[in-house]
Amino acid sequence: MAKQIHDTPMLDQLESGPWPSFVTGLKRLAKDNDMMVDLLGQLEHSYETRKGFWKGGTVGVFGYGGGIIPRFSEVASKFPDSAEFHTLRIQPPAGMHYSTAVLRQMCDVWEKHGSGLVAFHGQSGDIMFQGIRTDKVQAAFDEFNEMGFDLGGAGPAVRTSMSCIGHARCEQSCYDTARAHRDIVNTFMDDMHRPALPYKFKFKFSGCPNDCMNSVQRADMAVIGTWCDDMQVDQAEVKAFVASRGRQYVLDNVTTRCPTKCIRLKDDDTLDVDNRNCVRCMHCINVMTKALKPGKDRGVTVLIGGKRTLKIGDLFGTVVVPFMKLESQEDMDRLREIAQNTIDFFAENALEHERTGEMIDRIGLVNFLEGIGLEVDPRMIDYPRVSSYVRMDGWDEEAAKWNERKAG
Amino acid sequence: MAKQIHDTPMLDQLESGPWPSFVTGLKRLAKDNDMMVDLLGQLEHSYETRKGFWKGGTVGVFGYGGGIIPRFSEVASKFPDSAEFHTLRIQPPAGMHYSTAVLRQMCDVWEKHGSGLVAFHGQSGDIMFQGIRTDKVQAAFDEFNEMGFDLGGAGPAVRTSMSCIGHARCEQSCYDTARAHRDIVNTFMDDMHRPALPYKFKFKFSGCPNDCMNSVQRADMAVIGTWCDDMQVDQAEVKAFVASRGRQYVLDNVTTRCPTKCIRLKDDDTLDVDNRNCVRCMHCINVMTKALKPGKDRGVTVLIGGKRTLKIGDLFGTVVVPFMKLESQEDMDRLREIAQNTIDFFAENALEHERTGEMIDRIGLVNFLEGIGLEVDPRMIDYPRVSSYVRMDGWDEEAAKWNERKAG
């Protein structure tokens, strides 16, 4: 060990300043780890040339088709000890809770087999153990796996998922995010570990419309908590809030910010909510955390199709289930069924390298809904069609369907 | 005359009811006009069969290529006297003012040559003299023309235009709509009378953002009045209004309806307008006609590309001139120049049967602006681009242009 460290004048500039420095961390690792010596060298080389020098390849563990991100250096001749620098993507516990014990255990494994560099977490939620040689991958995985951890997703597969802290420490949480995360995602382990979908598929679970998991834009299927009865208002706490902050503060920061202006400060310093027009945006609740709460009849809204830029530009998910309960085992089974139908339909109908959102954009929401067996609902749209360019024979049958649903 | 009238049991049902009946009018004409006898017969036939029976053709007046809508009957064998039933489109005076004298004169001409049926006005603004035989068209036109009236547009041409009553009887009017209407449209008489554009081109002139001429959606070039200084507020009249209607009325109907919430009722019953954030929507002014008025520094916003459904669905015009004065002759010349550039660019670049709005949709607003020599402005968009799919070399030059404009 203790190979001579390369000069890194540019990286060194990143050791100053108040934010924790990854460079300092890398250098510390490099003291006992030759891979990190050359990794620093290659990185400095990137800084100088403004270019990346990694290429992909194929590396895996026995039994799985994905979950490792292989990296081979294009400048291995200069930096031979970091010629291979793969990443193990490991799924985190739902909600990203850790005991220090398990973290230490992870560090020990990683010290033994890998570079010692780890990220909590990747943008998809994986614990990323970064920097390992091909020949050590299996052993490292085996140890993590024995600890109760499993590889995450990569390639055209169901991906590692994230759930917000939710029920564990958030009063806004409208369903058990950790349970849903595990129940749903664990159903699709085969689709995660053996990539065979047209492209990646991501789930994300946020306990309320604040959407701390960014699920609306970063998940193919977003499961977001909400409620369908009246918001809970503790008028005594409202009065206390008004007393401490003043009426003007409440007018300026609560009522006038309501997107539908459905919440009103009354003369007696209580709040009046027109719940029919509340769109569950969370704003007033966010401001008055003690006085206001989501209602008691809670569940989720499901949106499909969020993703980032590739091919047609960023997409948000779109509502396919305006509301469903998520409490009983049957509720969970129903959600699992919707997920399964979605993935099946995606597998059969998406083009290669096409995300769910792009597929829906291409075939139209209605065809997608029909494909997964969900009924149209005005809550799925901002407003009805403006273009008359559509063929509407079959109107009567469709109208009859709606009338039946309304009656039933 | 006085040919036997056909049975019209269905049309007869349209003689009852409180609204003036066109059927009664047609029957009155039919008393002295055989053409109208058969016209009624054909119309009844349409009501029975739910089908139309007119076809087009070619009919014109000497020197012009358009302005007559030719109609030949497909059921002329049954209804020979209305075998030809053409329409003369005649441009109305700007703002649609008439003396009874001129109306009577028109009636006399039309009684002599045509069916006696006239519409004030068509949806594009023409006086439509409906129902004349080919052999009488020239004579009728000659008489109208001698009276000072001219044919309107039809086919791929500049079309008849409309201006709101504006300066003539509306306190909201921000520019001289009648003058602009005449100055601009009369420039393009050749393009109106000799159809040679890719498709129709419509101007419309509304004196203020209430847009009583529907110009934003029904004109290729919409000229809409607005102002760029502060709204005029007569606080004494505000107080009087508050006194008569009450504060709650003002809060409910004025301030809370402001789209940018930039108008505020103060404790002393006066109004405070944050003019930087006023978007000149007109609402508050519409409610408080005595107390509020557009500012004094007035002019127009110009939008291009409104149209209805064909080919890509309805389009609104889009802002190409956020503001310009329209008072001096130079101002008017500048607007005429913009109109001329637009029509020239349209003539050269639009596909056959493509409207300006469709052309802009196809080539992009920026290319259109460059084509007609106007500079980009953030007021032309609701929000900047969200898609990163664009090639941005040339950024520095474009940025420099903006900085120069700001400096200059």
Add this chain to the structure above:
Amino acid sequence: MAEMRPPIESGVPDPFQYMHPMLRRNYGQWKWHDRPRPGVLHHVAESGEEVWSVRAGTQRQMDLYTVRKLCDIGDEYAEGFVHFTIRSNIEFMVTDKSKVDPLIAKLQAEGFPVGGTGNSVTMIAHTQGWLHCDIPGTDASGVVKSLMDELHAEFIREEMPNRVHITTSCCQINCGGQGDIAINIQHTKPPKINHDLVGNVCERPTVVARCPVAAIRPAVVNGKPSLEVDEKKCICCGACYPPCPPMQINDPEHSKLSIWVGGKNSNARGKPQFHKLVAAGIPNNPPRWTEAAAIVKKILHVYKKDAKDWERMADWVERIGWPRFFELTELPFTKFHIDNWRGARNTLNASTHIRF
């Protein structure tokens, strides 16, 4: 040809010669207005001069006797000048206040409803239909007359939340504009082609180019040049019919009416908005189109009851949300209500903003 008279290309006539003298005098100098009663606008000029404009409905498609009658009234009460509005209402400018009521009485006596101002249901935008157009799927004059009969009470009163601008169009080209309510044609079957005529009447490349979904291709039928339509692609828009009348799109049964809600061109409060589909599959039933009229009345009824003052149809629906609109109007929501062109992704609910 020597005797042919060359046209005088005079263009738009100067309106001043036809303008009421009071308006001419105070041109560009108006100060404020109010509405003393439905159908009457009262404008006051900076000069202090005042004018009362009395608005009356017409059938638009007027016989010259009706026009002359209106002229008589104008001579008697309004100094011989009139103004037509964009919606074919006629306005008489009265400078002597005491003449307003007699004028109204006269108009009513002659069968011209007085109203259409402010928050009323004004005259419907009128198109051509079977009376004159070469491509109509329905009539216009009859549709407008039928509806205005039904809405007469709302024309002569100002009891709506805000002004209501209705439009109709007699084919899918839609010469009627956007409307608070629009009643349009919606074909539901592809055109039936009269192959014998295509070769002579239609420029085939033009027709092929006109189809918005590229469903038409040139074909040889019975040995003659004709066209064929891919019926799977065809959206039954009828765009092929004007350039090629043998492509018969109009059908007594399958050309239906559809109703659209919330169009708005004015900039007041929100930006201009397109109208949205709310109902379709409505029979095209002359002479009184009762099924369509019933839906229009239902929508107006709910709007009148539920909207706040100054809310146009669009503003109202925006406040209550579309789900509630369908609930209140009891209109069915179907898959056809979901738009499906590429840019339509912007119309999908990409949020959890939902009313329950």
Add this chain to the structure above:
Amino acid sequence: MAEMRPPIESGVPDPFQYMHPMLRRNYGQWKWHDRPRPGVLHHVAESGEEVWSVRAGTQRQMDLYTVRKLCDIGDEYAEGFVHFTIRSNIEFMVTDKSKVDPLIAKLQAEGFPVGGTGNSVTMIAHTQGWLHCDIPGTDASGVVKSLMDELHAEFIREEMPNRVHITTSCCQINCGGQGDIAINIQHTKPPKINHDLVGNVCERPTVVARCPVAAIRPAVVNGKPSLEVDEKKCICCGACYPPCPPMQINDPEHSKLSIWVGGKNSNARGKPQFHKLVAAGIPNNPPRWTEAAAIVKKILHVYKKDAKDWERMADWVERIGWPRFFELTELPFTKFHIDNWRGARNTLNASTHIRF
């Protein structure tokens, strides 16, 4: 192969075993929270139990010594449990209020900034960059470190109008999400093709299909199968590069940075919104990317000064309008700011709503 160990497909680990006991006890039973100071969340359960969560920034790409150090701190002050946020901040749950201040002092002493809660600028969404990715146009760790150094004062305070979520992405694929501010790569020149390698490394049909504007076609160059790019069509997005590394899109000079503003995924107040382009052509200058940092700071400065409490970046710009945004930030407005895909017609100003 007999000795290979089959994986246990255990999937997502059950979090309860790793969850702080206080959170476990009150799971789903939290009542309200407040923030006693920046970096500290105080949650109260229905049971009356209370927990203080102290949030600290990390470098995300941590060496195991740093992780062990954080574990030591967790053992001493937080009963041996920690929570990572989606933004790689670490949280220590403290049940004994008196330990909060000592914990904060300890974290600060060890170099971990305490903050990132509420209306602060929290940790930047972090991606891979030159450290690990195979396609990056810039670095991630260095960009984030540089920016967080600059924004440290705003991380440890809660002085912004609302929370600020910044993202960065190291190529135009954009693994970083939407952000109040997003700093992204924007290539400005088409890929340079290394024709010698294409034949062996790239599946040509796949690459052709990947191009969003169909600018790539198969070609034979120097007698070998390769690809060619229609440089007129190419939008320099780099989508061809991952499936075909010989299509070198990254360029030390022409791969620039761009800055986007107003992305928002939460439903609070308005619906979720995409961020919008505000600046581009920014040099990609390691090690501290000072030009980009200056613009970010300028935007934050103006936002801090001008926005109202609770206004996210998107809400603020919506209130003041984009013209004023460009005025206040002194950023140039160019033709590139006008979107140009088909659905982009929805982004044009189809109204006279204009601020002057």
